[in-house]
Amino acid sequence: MNREFDRSNVRHFPLDERYSKIDIMESFVREGQFEDELTPDMAERLEKIADEIVHARERNAAVICAFGAHTIKNGMGKILGAFLRHGWFTHLATNGAGVIHDWEFAYHGKSSEDVRENVQVGKFGTWEETGLYINLALAVGAYEGLGYGASVGSLISRNGLDIPGEDELQSVISSPREELWRRAAAADLLDLLGELDIAAGFLAVAHPCAEYSVQAAAFDIGVPFTSHPMFGHDIIYTHRANKGAAVGRTAERDFLAYARSVSELEGGVYLSVGSAVMSPMIFEKSLSMARNVNAKKGRDIRNCGIHVIDLQPETWDWSMGEPPADNPAYYxxxxxxxxRMGCPVDYTSADNRVYLTGLYRALNKRSRHEG
Known part of the structure; x- marks a missing residue:
């Protein structure tokens, strides 16, 4: 007996009918903002981290910034792109929601719906363009060998998708010379294109606010931007265009790309900004994998500064080790x-806008002095 929910019965609505709480053209963060909100203690911390980043890049070590979706909702896309253009960050990682907000800003100029109101009437997450274009980008990206982040970044950067024809896809599916993953991805894409009645050729999808997209910036620069979704967490799963295999293939590529960057963290820097679940979970597995492989080569990853930023108050000095179980910080x-990762770690309670703009200023000051 089939006990699955029939998603084809869900009605989706045009994105421009949705009330969105954030307009990116009004809320995007500029380089000079929030300087007055930087405390002396935080400024001192950021100066030290800026030095770490400069030294890491001098030794060609990784500098990874993993962040939650609120970093994008707070209008930080342009600043993150500037970190990439300067070469200060070598890898960006976020969750599925971060990808969605970034894409909606690029396509629609607005994001962040009223969950409380929309879920009452069964409209939460039921937005046609968001579900259609992101899922289609993932299916095409899976076929092209791209990761999750690059699939959406390519869509934004190129203002559309190259849709292969039926003959090409059938040829790939039937060819014993093609790798199995590509044959399977071709079959999934062929099935999806038939369901959606989408013709071959270039499918134009305009993104008038692409300048605010960090995914597009990363794609254009060629810096890894990886997404680490959890199935069912994001609104794209409500849409008939969603294909679990495409999500899995692209997300797997992104996890392995992330793990590759983690393997290059000796002498590097890891920033975890407002990500209480995604960042620590993928980091611990990737670090263990990297150490496993590095042990065969007589190498390790211990000299890596881990800097965690979130809004919870600072109640424990983590340089002292783990707090006792009767201390709230233990939880x-x-x-x-x-x-527990065996690398130097600290925690800062801060608004991500204040923290990242402050770090940008500290690094920019060093660049000017070097110039």
Whole structure:
């Protein structure tokens, strides 16, 4: 007996009918903002981290910034892109929601719906363009060998998708010379294109606000931007265009790309910004994998500064080790995870806009002095 929910019965609505709480053209963060909100203590911390980043890049070590979706909702896309253009960050990682907000800003100029109101009437997450274009980008990206982040970044950067024809896809499916993953991805894409009645050729999808997209910036620069979704967490899963295999293939590529960057963290820097679940969970597995492989080569990853930023108050000095179980800080799960990794770690309670713009200024000051 089939006990699955029939998603084809869900009605989706035009994105421009949705009330969105954030207009990116009004809320995007500029380089000079929030300087007055930087405390002396935080400024001192950021100066030290800026030095770490400069030294890491001098030795060609990784500098990874993993962040939650609120970093994008807070209008930080342009600043993150500037970090990439300067070469200060070598890898960006976020969750599925971060990808969605970034795409909606690029396509629609607005994002962040009223969940409380829309879920009452069964409209939460039921937005046609968001579900259609992101899922289609993932299916095409899976076929092209792209990761999750690059699939959506390519869509934004190129203002559309190259849709292969039926003959090409059938040829790939039937060819014993093609790798199995590509044959399977071709079959999934052929099935999806038939369901959606989408013709071959270039499918134009305009993104008038692409300048605010960090995914597009990363794609254009060629810096890894990886997404680490959890199935069912994001609104694209409500849409008939969603294909689990495409999500899985692209997300797997992104996890392995992320793990590759983690393997290059000796002498590097890891920033975890407002990500209580995704960042610590993927980091601990990737670090263990990297150490497993590096042990065969007589190498390790210990000299890596881990800097965690979130809004919870600072109640424990993590340089002292793990707090006792009767201390509330013991239950700050993400800090407990990072503290167990065997690398220097600290925690800062801060608004991500204040923190990242302050770090940008500290690094920019060093660049000007070097110039």
């Amino acid at each position: 700050l799960r993400f800090m407990k995870t990072f503290n």
